[in-house]
Amino acid sequence: MVATAVTVNRAVAEGMDAADPLRGLRRLFFRADPQLIYLDGNSLGPLPAATRDYLDDVMLDGWGAGLVRSWETWIDWSRRLGDRIAAHALGAAPGEVALSDSTSVNLYKLAAAALDAAPGRRTILADADDFPTNRYILQGLADQRGLTLIPLRSDPSLGLGLDTLRDALGSDVALVVLSLVSYRSGALLDMAEVNAAAARAGALVLWDLSHAAGVIPVRLNASRADLAVGATYKYLNGGPGSPAFLYVRGELQHQLRQPIWGWFGQRDQFQMGERYSPRDDIDRFLAGTPPLLSMAALGPALDVLEQAPVTELRDKSVRLTELAVRLADEWLMPRGFRLASPRDPARRGSHVSLAHPQASLLSRALRSRMNVVCDFRAPDLLRIGTTPLYTSFTDVWDGLDRLRRLVDDRGHENLPEATSRVT
Numbered sequence: 001m002v003a004t005a006v007t008v009n010r011a012v013a014e015g016m017d018a019a020d021p022l023r024g025l026r027r028l029f030f031r032a033d034p035q036l037i038y039l040d041g042n043s044l045g046p047l048p049a050a051t052r053d054y055l056d057d058v059m060l061d062g063w064g065a066g067l068v069r070s071w072e073t074w075i076d077w078s079r080r081l082g083d084r085i086a087a088h089a090l091g092a093a094p095g096e097v098a099l100s101d102s103t104s105v106n107l108y109k110l111a112a113a114a115l116d117a118a119p120g121r122r123t124i125l126a127d128a129d130d131f132p133t134n135r136y137i138l139q140g141l142a143d144q145r146g147l148t149l150i151p152l153r154s155d156p157s158l159g160l161g162l163d164t165l166r167d168a169l170g171s172d173v174a175l176v177v178l179s180l181v182s183y184r185s186g187a188l189l190d191m192a193e194v195n196a197a198a199a200r201a202g203a204l205v206l207w208d209l210s211h212a213a214g215v216i217p218v219r220l221n222a223s224r225a226d227l228a229v230g231a232t233y234k235y236l237n238g239g240p241g242s243p244a245f246l247y248v249r250g251e252l253q254h255q256l257r258q259p260i261w262g263w264f265g266q267r268d269q270f271q272m273g274e275r276y277s278p279r280d281d282i283d284r285f286l287a288g289t290p291p292l293l294s295m296a297a298l299g300p301a302l303d304v305l306e307q308a309p310v311t312e313l314r315d316k317s318v319r320l321t322e323l324a325v326r327l328a329d330e331w332l333m334p335r336g337f338r339l340a341s342p343r344d345p346a347r348r349g350s351h352v353s354l355a356h357p358q359a360s361l362l363s364r365a366l367r368s369r370m371n372v373v374c375d376f377r378a379p380d381l382l383r384i385g386t387t388p389l390y391t392s393f394t395d396v397w398d399g400l401d402r403l404r405r406l407v408d409d410r411g412h413e414n415l416p417e418a419t420s421r422v423t
């Protein structure tokens with residue numbers, strides 16, 4: 001047992017909850033187990049309470065009664081929902097965001113379109129520590145086209161340094177692909193600075209906003225962002241596998257052609273014309289029929305999100321992660337943990353990563369023995385995710401308190417063999 005002076009007692013966290021202007025939003029989510037501490041909204045956001053009835057209506061009235069006639073209404077949902085996400089979460093204009101496919105597929109489509117638009121340039125820059133799907137897709141594109149992919153070395157805890165990027169930007173760079181918030185460390189980049197540096201070098205930037213949309217006030221238009229993609233099942237709470245968003249700056253849209261020439265991108269789609277001729281708007285980046293029921297779930301999720309300006313969500317998110325860092329300093333650092341996220345909240349997204357040699361076991365034991373869900377990322381990270389729409393300050397306090405007790409009781413040392421493929 002490690003003796004440490006606790007200066008933030010639970011009453012302090014309770015006081016922060018009582019003073020939290022967003023505390024009422026928590027009850028808009030379904031809670032099966034009130035004792036569960038859920039600190040993994042950065043992986044999968046929770047179920048908004050209204051989603052179930054709404055999906056029932058879409059199924060029964062739309063699919064059941066309306067049958068194929070309902071496509072008259074459904075056909076615009078990708079854009080309508082895209083416009084809502086653009087306005088509330090992304091700082092983009094109507095007609096610049098659409099929902100389609102997965103983040104992986106959208107990243108492929110937009111990266112390929114950007115590369116095709118710069119045939120004289122043969123280099124792609126990406127963060128060597130970016131989420132695997134992004135790295136793999138770029139490896140594939142570079143291999144298939146004989147291009148050079150340069151992985152930029154970033155600090156595992158602090159993220160990519162702007163100087164590293166600036167040094168690599170040259171006249172041969174066609175495309176830069178970066179996550180605004182790192183899935184590992186939570187490190188947050190300066191979007192405007194990156195866009196400006198890339199624009200000076202004549203390169204396009206494709207952002208992955210999966211860990212930013214809904215918690216960071218993203219300003220795509222104000223920072224003159226070119227392209228972006230992102231998941232909707234994390235902080236946007238669209239549910240497992242909900243379709244991803246893609247953004248293309250208005251004036252770039254007609255210059256870019258994506259590689260999947262499907263009928264949802266086709267001008268006069270129902271004319272069933274002989275040759276592919278893409279639309280002039282954001283729909284040209286669509287491919288095929290969207291997963292309608294999954295897309296529908298974003299409606300009630302956005303109803304919840306729109307109740308709080310993202311600046312307020314950010315404000316609370318900073319205070320939640322500050323509390324997590326402070327408690328980690330007091331309780332966990334003396335027990336062998338290390339902060340693997342930026343200490344400066346201005347440089348951090350909405351999760352905090354803690355490195356520990358037994359992080360995998362700790363994550364499993366937290367779930368099975370302490371009723372706390374966070375997650376593990378290889379090789380040694382525990383990610384503590386806070387979602388300001390529903391995470392309370394007492395959740396953070398209780399979650400880290402249970403972690404501290406788990407370590408003291410060695411509750412992670414005699415776990416049964418892992419059986420799940422998922423961490």
Ligand SMILES: Cc1ncc(COP(=O)(O)O)c(C=O)c1O
Nearest residue numbers: 102103104131133179183208210
């Ligand atoms: C940064 C980032 N990009 C992409 C993805 C995955 O995208 P997809 O929805 O295609 O699986 C994730 C998944 O967690 C992610 O964290």
